[in-house]
Amino acid sequence: MSNQAITPDTAHKLLAESLGQMVLIKLRGGKTVRGKLKSYDLHLNIVLDDAEEETQDGGWRKLGTVLIRGENIVVISPM
Amino acid sequence: MSNQAITPDTAHKLLAESLGQMVLIKLRGGKTVRGKLKSYDLHLNIVLDDAEEETQDGGWRKLGTVLIRGENIVVISPM
Amino acid sequence: MSNQAITPDTAHKLLAESLGQMVLIKLRGGKTVRGKLKSYDLHLNIVLDDAEEETQDGGWRKLGTVLIRGENIVVISPM
Amino acid sequence: MSNQAITPDTAHKLLAESLGQMVLIKLRGGKTVRGKLKSYDLHLNIVLDDAEEETQDGGWRKLGTVLIRGENIVVISPM
Amino acid sequence: MSNQAITPDTAHKLLAESLGQMVLIKLRGGKTVRGKLKSYDLHLNIVLDDAEEETQDGGWRKLGTVLIRGENIVVISPM
Amino acid sequence: MSNQAITPDTAHKLLAESLGQMVLIKLRGGKTVRGKLKSYDLHLNIVLDDAEEETQDGGWRKLGTVLIRGENIVVISPM
Amino acid sequence: MSNQAITPDTAHKLLAESLGQMVLIKLRGGKTVRGKLKSYDLHLNIVLDDAEEETQDGGWRKLGTVLIRGENIVVISPM
Known part of the structure; x- marks a missing residue:
């Protein structure tokens, strides 16, 4: 996978606009997590506050x- | 996977021609997403507007x- | 995976000879796609025209x- | 995957604040481990004390x- | 995966001796392909002539x- | 995955303290191996003596x- | 995965001692192969003579x- 930082033009802009707001994140392996976007870095490492993960019955834990x-x-999708 | 930017000749040209238009994207693990191509970068990170993902019964969410x-x-396939 | 361009001797020659012709491509995860080879680059990114993917019942979509x-x-296999 | 150290701004800060405290870690493949965060490095290698892994019946071993x-x-989630 | 060329001592010698002869290749995901070794490069990209893939019933397509x-x-195994 | 050596502060210290002692190692894909830690290097390649792998019925081979x-x-867990 | 050569201290020594002798190799995806270690290189590419792979019924092909x-x-395990 890319070991270069992701260029600002695309990923960065969307994330900058979403700081402090709810985002939905789909992970490899099929899990879904949502929460308030607190911070991120150039590798798309992300910290969410008040995060929840989707359960198999469609609820949130x-x-x-x-x-x-x-x-x-x-x-990553702003909600 | 490639950690070099993708050369313009092939990937870039197709994407440049598709800006603002509908594209269909197949992801690893089998998911399919479609939406209006808003932007992309050299690593093929892509932002779609009005995106939808295919559901298991063939619908779109x-x-x-x-x-x-x-x-x-x-x-990636222009629609 | 390799993040160096693939040397011309092997991959490049086969692709150069196949430009404009039908090729069959097997993807990770088991999918098969075929189409007319329009262009490719040193990372083996490939653009196909008139592409079709094999369906589970052996047809083509x-x-x-x-x-x-x-x-x-x-x-990658020339047809 | 990234072979660059992860920038401090996001990952590092959360981990620094969690030293000596309980964290819950979800691994690829679906396993979950929890324990007291003893140390970590720039690649997110992590040492936990008093670690436990979740068992299939929801208990901890x-x-x-x-x-x-x-x-x-x-x-990684502070508990 | 390795993004350095494979040193000649091991891989290269076996392949050089097999040029023009039948080899059997096992791929990730479990597929098996065999054919006449036409060429290869330092990344172990390989071109086979008269290639066949094993079918689920043990035949060859x-x-x-x-x-x-x-x-x-x-x-890779010389036959 | 990381192609840099792992920094000593975290991984190295735990392993140095475990030389000659029993460690339990969980591998990708779910296997578990245990044995006496004989040596390791900066990439976490590890040699175990008297190693055993867990069998499906919970025994050790x-x-x-x-x-x-x-x-x-x-x-990796010291036992 | 590591794209640096593996340091001699650990991997190399065990392999050097095993040249010409039987080794058992477990591969990703669960396959097991055994044979006489003929050669290896710094990336752990390995050539075995008289190799056999384990069949599903516990035999060897x-x-x-x-x-x-x-x-x-x-x-890799010397037998």
């Missing part, structure tokens, strides 16, 4: 603050 | 604006 | 023009 | 001190 | 000439 | 001396 | 001489 490694992220 | 990490993309 | 990321390609 | 390779970590 | 990306190869 | 490639290791 | 790409190797 509280995780609190989470650090997600960027390389496991497939899709 | 709205995602809104999404950032897709290039390294998870298998196929 | 039209995809149109597609960009395939080289790192997902297992086998 | 003692592991003692563990070294977790950063590249297998999906999510 | 003709593929013709194929280019196999080296990074998908697990085992 | 003798392997003798084994070399484990570091990149396949998820968790 | 002859493969002859095989080249195994190092990056697919999980465990």
Whole structure:
């Protein structure tokens, strides 16, 4: 996978606009996590506050603050 | 996976011609997403507007604006 | 995976001879795509015209023009 | 995956604040481990004391001190 | 995966001796392909002539000439 | 995955303290191996003496001396 | 995965001592191969003579001489 920082033009702009707002993140392996975007870095490592993960029955389980490694992220979507 | 930017000759040209138009993207793990191509970068990170993901029964679920990490993309196809 | 360009001697020659002709491409995860080879680059990113993907019942579904990321390609075969 | 150290701004800060406290770590492949964060490095390699892994019936099995390779970590969450 | 060329001492010698002869190649994901070794490069990308892939019932389906990306190869065996 | 050596502060210290002692190693794909830690290097490649792998019925099968490639290791735990 | 050569201290010594002798190799995806260690290189690419792969019923199928790409190797064990 890319070991270069992701160029600002595309990823960075969307994330900068979403700081402090809810985002939905789909991870490799099929999990989905959502929470308030607290910070991110150039590798798309992301910290969410008030994060929750989707359960198999479609509900949400509280995780609190989470650090997600960027390389496991497939899709990020502002909610 | 490649950690070099993708050369313009092939990938870049197809994407440049598709800006603002609908593209269909197949991801690793089998998911399919479609939406209006808003921007992309040299690593094939892609932002779609009005994105939808295919559901298991062949329908489409709205995602809104999404950032897709290039390294998870298998196929991009203008619609 | 290799982040160096693939040396011309092997991969490049076969692709250069196949430009404008039908090729069959097997992807990681088991999918098969075929189409007319329009262009490729040193990372084996490939653009096919009139592409089709094989369906589970052995038929072919039209995809149109597609960009395939080289790192997902297992086998390329001129038809 | 990233072979660059992870920038301090995001990952490092959360981990620095969690030293000596309980964290929950989700690994690739679906396993979950929790324990007291003893140390970490720039690659997110992590040592936990009093670590436990979740069992299939939702219980926890003692592991003692563990070294977790950063590249297998999906999510880290202070408890 | 290794993004350095493979040193000649081991891989190269076996392949050099097998040029023009039948080799059996096992790929990631479990597929098996065999054919006449036409060429290879330092990344173990391989071109086979008269290639066939093993079918699920143990037979062989003709593929013709194929280019196999080296990074998908697990085992190469002269026949 | 990381192609840099792992910094001593975290991984190295735990391993240095475990030389000659029993460690339990969990591998990608779910296997578990245990044995006496004989040596290791900066990439977390590990040699165990008197190694055993866990069988599906929860027993242990003798392997003798084994070399484990570091990149396949998820968790190392002194026993 | 590591794209640096593996340091001699650990991996190299065990392999040097095993030249010409039987080794058992476990591959990613669960396959097991054994044979006489003929040669290896710094990336752990390995050539075995008189190699056999384990069949699903616990028997062994002859493969002859095989080249195994190092990056697919999980465990190497002298027999």
